[in-house]
Amino acid sequence: MTAEKAQHNKNIEKFHCSSKFGSFFGVSQQVFDSVWDRLTSPDGNSVAYVSMEIGADPDVFHPVKTILQQQKIRKSSDKELQQLLTKYLSGPRKIPNYSGGLGVLAGDTLKSFADTHIPVLAVSLLYREGYFSQFVDSEVGQIDQATSWSPEDTPTLFKLTDPENPGHPLEITVPFYNEYDHHTEAKAQVWMKLEVSEKLDYFVPEFLLDYAIPSSPPWVREAGLRLYNATSAIMKANQRRMLGTAILPLMQALGLTAQTIHLNEQHGVAVTLQLILRHLEKTLGPAYRVEMTDADILAAAQKVAQKIVYTIHTPVKAGHDRFDRSLYTGISQDTCQQILNLLATDEESPSQYNFTALAMRVNRAVNSVSRLHRDVTRRQFPDFAEKITAITNGVHHLTWISERRAKLFDTTTTLAGWRDDPGVFTHALLTHDKGFCKQLAAVWQQDNQVLIRYINNMLISHRNQMIETWINPPNYFSHLHDVVELSENVFTIGFARRFSTYKRADLIFDNIATLSDILLENNWKVNFVFAGKAHPQDEPGKTVLKLILDKQEELYKRSNGLAKLVFIPGYDMKIAKMMVAGVHTWLNSPKRPLEASGTSGMKAAINGVPNLSVMDGWWVEGYHEGKTGWKFGYEGPIQEDSLSEDPATLLYKEDSRSFYELLPKVLTLFYEQQDKYLQLAINNLLLNIPIFNTHRMAAEYVRKYNLDLNEETASRITGFQRLYRSEPAEKH
Ligand SMILES: *Cc1c(COP(=O)(O)O)cnc(C)c1O
Numbered sequence: 001m002t003a004e005k006a007q008h009n010k011n012i013e014k015f016h017c018s019s020k021f022g023s024f025f026g027v028s029q030q031v032f033d034s035v036w037d038r039l040t041s042p043d044g045n046s047v048a049y050v051s052m053e054i055g056a057d058p059d060v061f062h063p064v065k066t067i068l069q070q071q072k073i074r075k076s077s078d079k080e081l082q083q084l085l086t087k088y089l090s091g092p093r094k095i096p097n098y099s100g101g102l103g104v105l106a107g108d109t110l111k112s113f114a115d116t117h118i119p120v121l122a123v124s125l126l127y128r129e130g131y132f133s134q135f136v137d138s139e140v141g142q143i144d145q146a147t148s149w150s151p152e153d154t155p156t157l158f159k160l161t162d163p164e165n166p167g168h169p170l171e172i173t174v175p176f177y178n179e180y181d182h183h184t185e186a187k188a189q190v191w192m193k194l195e196v197s198e199k200l201d202y203f204v205p206e207f208l209l210d211y212a213i214p215s216s217p218p219w220v221r222e223a224g225l226r227l228y229n230a231t232s233a234i235m236k237a238n239q240r241r242m243l244g245t246a247i248l249p250l251m252q253a254l255g256l257t258a259q260t261i262h263l264n265e266q267h268g269v270a271v272t273l274q275l276i277l278r279h280l281e282k283t284l285g286p287a288y289r290v291e292m293t294d295a296d297i298l299a300a301a302q303k304v305a306q307k308i309v310y311t312i313h314t315p316v317k318a319g320h321d322r323f324d325r326s327l328y329t330g331i332s333q334d335t336c337q338q339i340l341n342l343l344a345t346d347e348e349s350p351s352q353y354n355f356t357a358l359a360m361r362v363n364r365a366v367n368s369v370s371r372l373h374r375d376v377t378r379r380q381f382p383d384f385a386e387k388i389t390a391i392t393n394g395v396h397h398l399t400w401i402s403e404r405r406a407k408l409f410d411t412t413t414t415l416a417g418w419r420d421d422p423g424v425f426t427h428a429l430l431t432h433d434k435g436f437c438k439q440l441a442a443v444w445q446q447d448n449q450v451l452i453r454y455i456n457n458m459l460i461s462h463r464n465q466m467i468e469t470w471i472n473p474p475n476y477f478s479h480l481h482d483v484v485e486l487s488e489n490v491f492t493i494g495f496a497r498r499f500s501t502y503k504r505a506d507l508i509f510d511n512i513a514t515l516s517d518i519l520l521e522n523n524w525k526v527n528f529v530f531a532g533k534a535h536p537q538d539e540p541g542k543t544v545l546k547l548i549l550d551k552q553e554e555l556y557k558r559s560n561g562l563a564k565l566v567f568i569p570g571y572d573m574k575i576a577k578m579m580v581a582g583v584h585t586w587l588n589s590p591k592r593p594l595e596a597s598g599t600s601g602m603k604a605a606i607n608g609v610p611n612l613s614v615m616d617g618w619w620v621e622g623y624h625e626g627k628t629g630w631k632f633g634y635e636g637p638i639q640e641d642s643l644s645e646d647p648a649t650l651l652y653k654e655d656s657r658s659f660y661e662l663l664p665k666v667l668t669l670f671y672e673q674q675d676k677y678l679q680l681a682i683n684n685l686l687l688n689i690p691i692f693n694t695h696r697m698a699a700e701y702v703r704k705y706n707l708d709l710n711e712e713t714a715s716r717i718t719g720f721q722r723l724y725r726s727e728p729a730e731k732h
Contacts, residue, residue, distance in 0.1 A: 021158060021192070021194075023080045023083075024083075024158050025064070025158070025194045025196065025203070026064040026084045026087075026088075026196070026200065027194070027196060027200055027203055028200070031200065031201055031202065031203070032203075035119070035202060035203055035205075038119045039119060039121055039205070039256050039257070039258070040254075040255045040256060040257055041257060042257060043257070043708075044257040044258060044259030045119065045259070045707055045708050046119035046120060046121065046256075046257065046258040046259070046260070046707070047118070047119065047120045047121075047258050047260045047261070047262055047309075047705050047707070048120075048121055048122075048123060048247060048251065048256070048258040048260070048261045048262070049106070049109070049110065049113075049120050049121070049122045049123070049204075049262045049264060050122070050123050050124075050243065050244075050247060050261060050262065050263050050264060050267075050268035050271070051102070051103070051106040051122065051123075051124050051264035051265070051267075051268075052102070052103075052124065052125065052227070052228070052239075052240075052243060052264075052265065052267040052268070053097055053098040053099055053102055053103030053106065053124065053131075053227055054097065054098060054103055054106045054107050054110070054122060054124045054206060054208075055097075055098030055103035055104040055106065055107045055573055056095075056104075056106075056107030056108075056110065056111065056193075056195060056206075057092075057093065057094045057095070057572070057573045057574065058088060058091075058093040058094075058156050059091045059092050059093050059094055059573075059574055060399060060573045060574055060577055061111070061396070061398060061399035062088055062093075062156075062196070063196050063197065063198045063199070063200055064084060064087075064088050064196060064200065065088035065089060066198075067200065068084065068085060068088060068089060069089070073085065074089070086155065087155040087156060088156070092574075093154065093155070093156050094149075094572065094573075094574070095130075095149070095151075095154060095156075095157070095193070096127075096130030096131055096133075096147045096149055096572075097124070097125075097126065097127050097130055097131065097208070097227060098131060098227070098573075099131045099227055099228060099498065099533070099535070100497065100498040100533075101313075101497070101498070101597075101598070101599050101600070102264070102265060102313055104573060104576075104599065105264075105393055105395075105599055105694075106122070106124075106264050107195070107396075107399075108394070108395050108396035108399060108400075108599075108694045109264075109396075109694050109697065109698060109701075110122050110195040110204045110206065111195045111197075111204075111396045111398070111399065111694070112394075112396055112693075112694035112695045112697070112698040113195075113204050113698050114195045114196060114197040114202050114203050114204045115197045115198055115199075115202070115398075115420075115695065116695055116698055116699065116713065116716060116717060116720065117197070117201075117202045117712075117713045117716075118204075118698060118702060118705075118707070118709075118713070118717075119258075119707065120204045120258075121204065121205050121206075121207065121256055121258060122195075122204060122205070122206040122207065123206075123207050123209070123243070123246070123247050123250060123268070124206060124207075124208055124209070124243070125208065125209050125210075125211070125224055125227075125239070125242060125243055126151060126191050126208035126209060126210040126224075127224065127225060127226055127227045128149075128150075128151070128210070128212050128224075128225055129146035129147060129148070129225045129226045130146070130147030130149055130226070130227065131147065131226070131227040131228070131533075132144040132145060132146060132147060132226070132533070132536055133145045133146070133147045133570065134533045134569050134570050134571070135471055135569060135570075136471075136474035136545070136549070136567060136569040137471050137472045137474065138472040138473060138474050138475070138476070138479070138549055139472050140472075141542055141543075141545055141546035141549065142499075142533070142534055142542050142545050142546070143471070144536040146225075146226065151191055151208075151210065156193060157191045157192070157193055157208070158191065158192045158193070159189060159190070159191055159192075160189075160190045160191070160192055160254075169189045169190075170189065170190055170253065171187045171188065171189055171213070171215060172187070172188050172190060172209075172246065172249045172250050172253045173185050173186075173187060173249060174186040174187070174188060174242070174245050174246045174249050175245065175249075176220070176241065176245065176331075177331065177332050177333045177336070178219075178330075178331055184217060186211055186216050186217065186220040186242065187211070187213060187215040187216045188209040188210055188211045188213070188216070188242075188246060188250075189209075189210040189213055190207050190208070190209060190210070190250065190253075190254075191207070191208040191210055192205055192206065192207055192208075193205070193206045193208065194206070198398055198419060198420075207250055207254075209224075209242065209243075209246050209250065210224070211223070211224035211242055212224055212225060219238065220238065220242065222235070223235050223238040223239045223242060224239065224242055228535060230535075230537045231537070233323060233324065233327055234327060234330075234331065236321070236323075237321075237323050237327060237328070237331065238331070240267050240268070240269075240270060240321060240355070241270050241331075243267055243268045243270070244267070244268040244269055244270025244271045244272075244273075244274075245270050245271070245274060247261065247268065247271045247274075248271065248274055248275070248278075259307060260307055260308075260309060260705050260706065260707075261307055261308055261309070262308075262309045262310075262311070262701070262705075263308060263309070263310045263311065263359055263363075264311055264313075265311065265312070265313050265319075266310065266312070266320070266321060266355050266356050266358070266359035267321070269310075269355050269358050269359045269362075272301070272304055272308060272358065272359075272362045273336055273339055273340075275304040275307065276297065276300045276301055276304050276339055276362075277335065277336075277339075279300040279303055279304060280292050280296060280297070280300050283296070283300070284296065289333075289334075289335050292335070292338070294338075294342055297338065297339055297342055297343075298342065301339075301342075301343060301361065301362050304362055305361075305362045305363055305364055306364050307364070308359075308362055308363040308364060309363060309364060309365045309366075309367075309701070309704045309705065310359045310360070310363040310365070310366045310367075311366075311367050311368075311369065311391070312356065312359070312360075312366060312367070312368055312369075312377055312388075313369055313596055313597075314594075314596045315373065315376045315377065315380060315593065315594060315596060315643055316500070316502060316594055316643075316645065317643075317645070320354065320355070320356035321354075321355040321356065322346060322349060322352040322353065322354050322355070323352060323353050323355070324351060324352055324353075325337075325340075325351055325352060325353055326351070328340065328353055340353050340358070343357070343358050343361050343362060344357055344358040345357060357381075360381055360383075360384050361384075364704070365387070365389070365704040366384065366387055366388050366389075367388070367389050367390060367391040367701075367704070368388060368389070368390050368391075368596065369390075369391065369392065369393045369596045369597035369617075370390060370392045370393065370596060370597045370617050370618050370620065370621065370726075371390045371392065371620060371621060371726065371727075372593055372616065372617065372620045373390070373593070373596040373597060373617065374388055374389065374390035374727075375593075375638070376593045376596075376638060376643070379638065380643070389726075389727045390726040390727050391697060391700045391701060391704075391726045391727070392597065392618055392621055392691075392692070392697070392724075392726040393597040393598075393599050393602070393618060393692070393694075393697060394599075394602065394691075394692050394693045394694040394695070394696055394697035395599050395602045395603050395606065395692060395693060395694060396693070396694045397422045397606055397689060397693045397694075397695070398419060399577075400577060400580065400602075400603040400606055400607070401581075401606055401607055402443070402447050402577065402580075402581035402607055404443040404446055404447055404581075405440070405443055405444075405447070405581065405607055405608070407443075408436075408439050408440060408443055412428075412430075412436060414427075414428040414429060414430065414433075415428050418689075421695075421719070421720075422606075422689050422690055422693040422695060422696070422723075423690045423696075423719070423720070423722075423723045425685050425686050425689040425690050426686065426690045426723070428685075428686065430682050430685065430686060431679070431682055431683075431686070436682075437675075437678050437682065440608060440678065440681060440682070441674075441678055444581075444608065444681070445488075445489065447578075447581040447582045447607075448488055448489065448492060448582045448583070448584070449488050449582075450578060450582055451492070451529070451578050451579060451581075451582025451583065452486050452487070452488045452492070452527070452582070454578060455486050455529065455566055455568065456485045456486055458568065459473075459475055459477050459478050459484075459485070459566070460478075460483075462474065462475065462478040463478040463479075466478070474549055474567050474569055475549075475552065475566050475567060476549075476552035476553045476556065477552075477556075477564065477566065484561075484564070486527050486564055486566065487525070487527075490525040490526065490527050491524065491525065491526050491527070491584050491585075491667060491670045491671065492526075492527040492528075492529060492582070492583045492584050492585075493526060493527070493528050493529070493583060493584070493585055493586075493587050493612070494529050494530075494579045494580065494582070494583030494585070494586050494587065494604070494609075495528070495529070495530045495531075495532075495586075495587040495588075495589075496529075496530065496531035496532050496568075496571055496575070496576060496579050496600060497532050497598075497600055498532055498533060498534070498535070498541070499532045499533065499534035499538070499541040499542070499544050499545045500534070500535075500538065500541050501540045501541060501544060501645050501647075501650070502590055502591045502594040502595070502645050502650075503589070503590045503595065504544075504589045504590060504591060504650060504652070504655075505530065505532065505544050505545070505548060505589070506544050506547045506548055506551070507589040507652060507655060507656050507659065508528075508587065508589060508656060508659050509547075509548070509551045509555065509565075510652050510653070510656035511656060511657075511660070512551060512554050512555050512558055513558065514660050515555070515559070515563070515660060515663075516555065516558035516559040516560075516562075516563065518660060518663055518664055518667075519559045519562040519563055520559060520560060520562065522664070522667065522668075523562070524562060524667045524671060525562050525563075525564075526562065526563050526564075526667070527564050527566070528555075528563065528564065528565040528566070529566055529568065529579060529583060530548055530565065530566070530567050530568070531567065531568040531569070531570075531571040531575055531579065532545070532571045533570075533571055545567075548565070548567055549567060551565060552565045552566075552567075576600065576603065577603070580600065580603040580604040580607055580609060581604075581607045581609070583604070583609060584609065584670060584677075585604075585609065585610050585611065585612045585629070585666065586600065586601050586604035586605075586609050586610075586611050586612065586613075587611075587612050587613070588600075588601050588611060588612070588613035588614060588616070588617075588619065589613070589614055589633070589655065589659070590614055590616050590617075591614075591616075591642075591645075591649075591650050591651060591655075592614050592615060592616040592633065592634055592635070592642070593616055593617075593638055593642060593643075594616070594643065594645070595614075595616040595617040596617055597617040597618045598616070598617040598618055598619070599618070601613060601617075601618065601619060601622070602618060602622070602688070602692040605622060605628065605629075605684045605688040605689075605692060606684070606685070606688060606689045606692065606693070607684075608680075608681030608682065608684045608685050609681065609684065610628060610629035610630070610677075610680040610681065610684060611623070611628070611629040611630075612629060612630045612632070612662075612666060613629065613630070613631060613632075614631070614632060614633040614634075614655065615631045615633065615635045618692060619631070621691070622687075622688050622691070622692060624683070624687060627680065627683040627687065628680065628683050628684050628687055628688060629680065629684070630662055630665070630666060632655065632658040632659045632661075632662045633651070633654070633655035633658050633659070634651055634654060634655055634658075690723050690724070691723060691724045695720050696720045696721075696723045696724055698720070699717045699718075699719075699720035699721045699723075700721065700726055702717050702721075703721065
């Protein structure tokens with residue numbers, strides 16, 4: 001047998017597993033058993049990571065898929081292997097259960113936990129109508145439609161069966177109290193997905209709770225259909241409860257023993273109420289509901305806090321769940337309200353429960369998602385200022401570095417091992433490596449071509465669709481009689497993220513005349529490529545999106561055709577990956593300090609794309625003057641109205657003026673000093689990859705978990721911890 005063939009067989013072996021889970025997902029028996037043993041071990045030495053949304057499209061990144069592709073295995077007579085091929089090589093495999101940064105961060109985090117062998121399981125909900133699908137019409141703006149997808153037809157999801165009732169799905173029972181203290185039960189099926197490590201030697205299971213089954217009450221089924229369904233307060237409250245209250249029943253049903261619960265945002269915080277009640281039952285006995293005093297509750301909360309790690313993601317008010325107390329009297333027990341009355345009080349709004357306040361009170365560690373966000377969070381929650389620390393977000397470098405760039409890194413000797421350890425960039429001497437610079441320029445150009453061709457095809461297909469559908473093509477260029485295309489190698493600015501007012505997508509179009517004059521004076525061509533969804537209930541967000549469409553014609557005409565602004569509908573991870581690698585700069589124009597971290601800019605940076613950004617979120621840490629990109633806009637102290645989203649406080653005039661002052665410098669560099677522009681890219685690789693990756697971030701979280709790790713894992717984690725300290729003052 002040739003060595004190659006032997007290797008091939010060895011690789012196939014990796015995918016075989018006698019456990020039906022293992023063979024379903026493509027991990028070996030040994031790997032499956034060792035991870036599962038850890039997660040079910042009586043010592044509870046593992047973490048349950050709870051998130052309302054998880055974004056991890058197998059189409060964008062999946063190690064099993066990558067290995068099959070690298071091996072050039074396309075077909076196999078081996079039945080199990082053929083199943084894996086079908087599962088991972090024929091797409092799309094997207095699970096549309098994420099809305100934006102929070103979900104994508106969760107997915108990236110879980111992938112890094114898997115890569116670094118941290119014992120974690122994840123819990124989220126399964127939304128059968130997903131997050132909505134976005135259509136965009138030039139007259140109407142965004143049109144939202146439920147996404148139709150079916151977990152039954154999604155081969156990367158495994159529906160758990162009931163060990164006591166073989167052949168039937170496992171159903172977990174989640175207790176609810178409804179209509180004034182009436183006990184009800186919600187039932188959920190459980191779908192499992194694995195985030196597998198890059199080497200297929202570890203995994204993190206995700207459990208997605210699916211309440212849309214006949215045995216659940218109709219109101220539960222409905223509340224679980226769409227992510228962030230906010231058509232009514234009660235719908236929203238129920239969706240939160242369906243996440244938080246299911247964690248313990250789920251873990252119990254599967255024998256999972258995690259002693260630490262990580263709340264990725266406060267959405268799942270209801271778990272603390274259950275834990276407090278359990279603790280009271282244990283200490284006070286069966287009559288605890290009548291006997292418990294406020295002091296008992298506070299003491300129990302202190303105990304429970306030892307289990308909870310909490311990450312707060314935003315200073316924006318809409319991100320903090322508040323519910324009317326009167327609503328809660330209708331949907332919970334008296335005992336629950338007694339706890340909430342003590343722990344979820346809201347000084348600003350005494351008639352409401354504040355669930356951010358609850359999460360703030362009941363935890364062992366709480367972190368913000370960047371240094372600046374830490375300072376803002378401390379200001380917002382002065383009572384907890386001391387315990388609020390920073391763990392700056394990251395992105396999963398293996399997911400977000402474009403395939404072409406990754407290939408270049410793979411063949412660069414000084415970058416050996418970059419896949420396992422993004423820290424290798426710190427010491428790589430690339431700055432004067434002419435060969436590397438040239439190759440980087442070449443792959444960047446190719447990634448730009450891919451993006452521009454995608455857009456040009458899109459413009460044509462929208463034009464054709466117009467004949468068949470009632471949708472007016474979103475882009476001006478699809479309406480013109482003569483075909484107008486975007487050109488490659490033209491300076492391309494990318495902007496893509498959720499459309500929220502504070503993100504100010506339209507900031508740089510505040511003064512089209514000024515913008516056009518800058519381009520006309522120098523005959524500079526610019527492509528502006530925009531994408532993003534506004535939450536279906538966010539009318540102001542939708543207005544901003546419509547404004548982008550409305551500016552297209554004016555900008556094109558005033559700039560005499562130099563500026564072309566296009567909008568790509570249906571933003572998702574796939575479009576994100578193409579954009580961050582294909583543009584020449586990544587624009588971020590939020591109102592400081594409302595962008596707690598932002599991660600799309602990191603995705604650009606790790607591809608070497610310089611950021612053009614307001615000094616907010618992660619950029620405060622990733623910006624190095626003259627080296628990694630540019631800053632513009634207000635940078636002064638945080639003031640009273642800094643946290644307001646009121647239109648009058650959004651600083652459009654000031655910050656757009658600052659952008660127009662900066663723009664000529666950026667364009668001069670791009671069009672006249674290509675070498676210097678390329679140096680910015682190199683600097684981003686060297687300075688920002690080692691920091692803004694989720695391996696480093698996961699390692700910082702591990703510090704908060706108190707896990708007992710084996711020596712090998714512990715030393716690897718220590719290595720990642722050394723890459724950066726989000727909290728420089730912290731003693732270790
Ligand atoms: C990365 C990402 C985001 C987050 O972008 P921000 O800059 O943090 O707002 C949102 N949506 C998708 C699809 C992403 O990939």
